[in-house]
Amino acid sequence: MKDSKNNSKFLVHDYENKDTDSARLIQSVRRLFLSGGKYTARQINSLCNTDDARKFIADLRNKEGWKIEDCRLSGGCKLYWLSAKGGTK
DSSP states (O other), X not given: OOOOOOOGGGTSOOTTSHHHXXXXXXXXXXXXXXXXXXXXXXXXXXXXTOSOHHHHHHHHHHTTOOOEEEEEOTTSOEEEEEOOOSOOO
Protein backbone atom coordinates (compact mmCIF):
# COMPACT_ATOMS: atom_id res chain seq x y z
CA MET A 1 0.00 0.00 0.00
CA LYS A 2 1.28 3.47 -0.88
CA ASP A 3 1.87 6.12 1.72
CA SER A 4 -0.84 8.74 1.37
CA LYS A 5 -0.13 12.35 2.11
CA ASN A 6 -2.38 14.43 4.27
CA ASN A 7 -3.77 17.08 1.92
CA SER A 8 -6.01 18.71 4.52
CA LYS A 9 -3.79 21.79 4.62
CA PHE A 10 -4.76 22.48 1.00
CA LEU A 11 -8.49 22.30 1.68
CA VAL A 12 -8.74 25.21 4.10
CA HIS A 13 -8.70 28.91 3.26
CA ASP A 14 -5.24 30.44 3.46
CA TYR A 15 -5.72 33.63 5.47
CA GLU A 16 -1.97 34.25 5.51
CA ASN A 17 -1.96 34.83 1.74
CA LYS A 18 -2.55 38.52 0.99
CA ASP A 19 -4.24 37.78 -2.36
CA THR A 20 -6.98 35.61 -0.86
CA ASP A 21 -7.47 38.07 2.00
CA SER A 22 -7.83 40.93 -0.47
CA ALA A 23 -10.38 38.97 -2.52
CA ARG A 24 -12.41 38.28 0.62
CA LEU A 25 -12.34 41.94 1.63
CA ILE A 26 -13.35 43.33 -1.76
CA GLN A 27 -16.24 40.86 -1.78
CA SER A 28 -17.38 42.34 1.54
CA VAL A 29 -17.22 45.85 0.05
CA ARG A 30 -19.25 44.65 -2.98
CA ARG A 31 -21.94 43.29 -0.65
CA LEU A 32 -22.15 46.61 1.20
CA PHE A 33 -22.74 48.58 -1.99
CA LEU A 34 -25.21 46.03 -3.34
CA SER A 35 -27.24 46.40 -0.13
CA GLY A 36 -28.06 49.95 -1.29
CA GLY A 37 -26.46 51.85 1.57
CA LYS A 38 -24.36 54.98 1.58
CA TYR A 39 -21.04 54.78 3.40
CA THR A 40 -17.96 56.80 4.18
CA ALA A 41 -14.56 55.15 3.71
CA ARG A 42 -14.19 55.05 7.49
CA GLN A 43 -17.50 53.17 7.83
CA ILE A 44 -16.51 50.69 5.12
CA ASN A 45 -13.16 50.12 6.83
CA SER A 46 -14.91 49.48 10.12
CA LEU A 47 -17.60 47.17 8.71
CA CYS A 48 -15.19 45.14 6.56
CA ASN A 49 -12.22 45.10 8.96
CA THR A 50 -9.87 46.70 6.46
CA ASP A 51 -7.99 49.93 5.94
CA ASP A 52 -8.14 49.95 2.12
CA ALA A 53 -11.71 51.11 1.45
CA ARG A 54 -10.69 53.84 -0.99
CA LYS A 55 -8.48 51.37 -2.89
CA PHE A 56 -11.35 48.88 -3.16
CA ILE A 57 -13.72 51.65 -4.34
CA ALA A 58 -11.20 52.64 -7.02
CA ASP A 59 -10.84 48.99 -8.11
CA LEU A 60 -14.62 48.57 -8.35
CA ARG A 61 -14.91 51.77 -10.39
CA ASN A 62 -11.95 51.32 -12.72
CA LYS A 63 -11.43 47.57 -13.08
CA GLU A 64 -15.02 46.35 -12.78
CA GLY A 65 -16.91 49.34 -14.17
CA TRP A 66 -19.16 49.94 -11.17
CA LYS A 67 -20.96 53.30 -11.09
CA ILE A 68 -20.05 54.39 -7.57
CA GLU A 69 -20.93 58.01 -6.89
CA ASP A 70 -19.66 60.21 -4.11
CA CYS A 71 -20.17 63.61 -2.55
CA ARG A 72 -18.07 65.52 -0.06
CA LEU A 73 -19.74 66.09 3.30
CA SER A 74 -19.34 69.24 5.37
CA GLY A 75 -16.85 67.44 7.64
CA GLY A 76 -14.53 66.86 4.69
CA CYS A 77 -15.06 63.12 4.19
CA LYS A 78 -16.78 61.60 1.17
CA LEU A 79 -19.98 59.59 1.12
CA TYR A 80 -20.02 56.72 -1.42
CA TRP A 81 -22.96 54.79 -2.90
CA LEU A 82 -23.78 52.61 -5.88
CA SER A 83 -25.61 54.58 -8.55
CA ALA A 84 -29.04 53.32 -9.58
CA LYS A 85 -29.16 51.79 -13.05
CA GLY A 86 -31.04 53.84 -15.61
CA GLY A 87 -34.62 54.97 -15.57
CA THR A 88 -37.85 53.01 -15.67
CA LYS A 89 -39.67 52.26 -18.93
